Amino acid sequence: MKKIWTAIVKLFGWKFDLPPADDWKRLHRCVLIEAPHTSIYDFLLGAACVWRLGLNGKFFIKKEFFVFPLRKFLHWSGALPIDRGNPNNNMVGNAVKALAENNDISFIITPEGTRKCVKRFKRGFYEIATQANVPVAITYINYKTRHMGVGPLIDPTGDFDADMRRILDFYTDVTPRNAKGWNINILKRTYNQGNK
Numbered sequence: 001m002k003k004i005w006t007a008i009v010k011l012f013g014w015k016f017d018l019p020p021a022d023d024w025k026r027l028h029r030c031v032l033i034e035a036p037h038t039s040i041y042d043f044l045l046g047a048a049c050v051w052r053l054g055l056n057g058k059f060f061i062k063k064e065f066f067v068f069p070l071r072k073f074l075h076w077s078g079a080l081p082i083d084r085g086n087p088n089n090n091m092v093g094n095a096v097k098a099l100a101e102n103n104d105i106s107f108i109i110t111p112e113g114t115r116k117c118v119k120r121f122k123r124g125f126y127e128i129a130t131q132a133n134v135p136v137a138i139t140y141i142n143y144k145t146r147h148m149g150v151g152p153l154i155d156p157t158g159d160f161d162a163d164m165r166r167i168l169d170f171y172t173d174v175t176p177r178n179a180k181g182w183n184i185n186i187l188k189r190t191y192n193q194g195n196k
């Protein structure tokens with residue numbers, strides 16, 4: 001099924017930009033961030049990219065989605081339920097624990113946390129990568145060029161604002177599906193000013 005979906009995406013004119021061999025190995029235990037996230041189509045295309053890379057990708061999704069008939073599909077695709085209304089849901093701790101116990105697992109995070117335009121990324125992805133001592137892989141879906149793939153891998157330095165500036169520099173020329181849901185200039189201003 002995963003191969004079929006990947007083939008369908010390619011038939012619609014999408015191309016996969018695959019990483020160098022050394023980076024590919026590191027992707028099997030990392031945190032992948034997917035941005036810009038402005039449409040449900042990002043999930044469908046992002047899934048094809050993760051499957052094309054052959055990764056054991058896991059992602060958190062609101063527990064409310066785990067109902068029939070979606071429940072089985074979500075588990076199959078790597079989704080993990082989370083209570084987003086509970087500030088003590090321990091998402092970071094659960095992800096760090098899973099990474100510590102498994103050498104072939106990657107967590108996919110949409111750092112905006114919503115499909116609406118935001119001024120800053122949520123910090124959870126960075127905390128997971130830092131605590132688990134794994135890289136952050138920058139992934140993208142560029143609707144203008146119809147290319148998707150993995151950009152550079154960043155090892156967190158502990159300076160969140162500085163690392164965010166590096167990440168956002170990469171996204172400068174990435175075009176989202178919904179332009180109203182993404183403003184790279186607002187995001188850059190946030191981290192250039194040192195706001196957290």
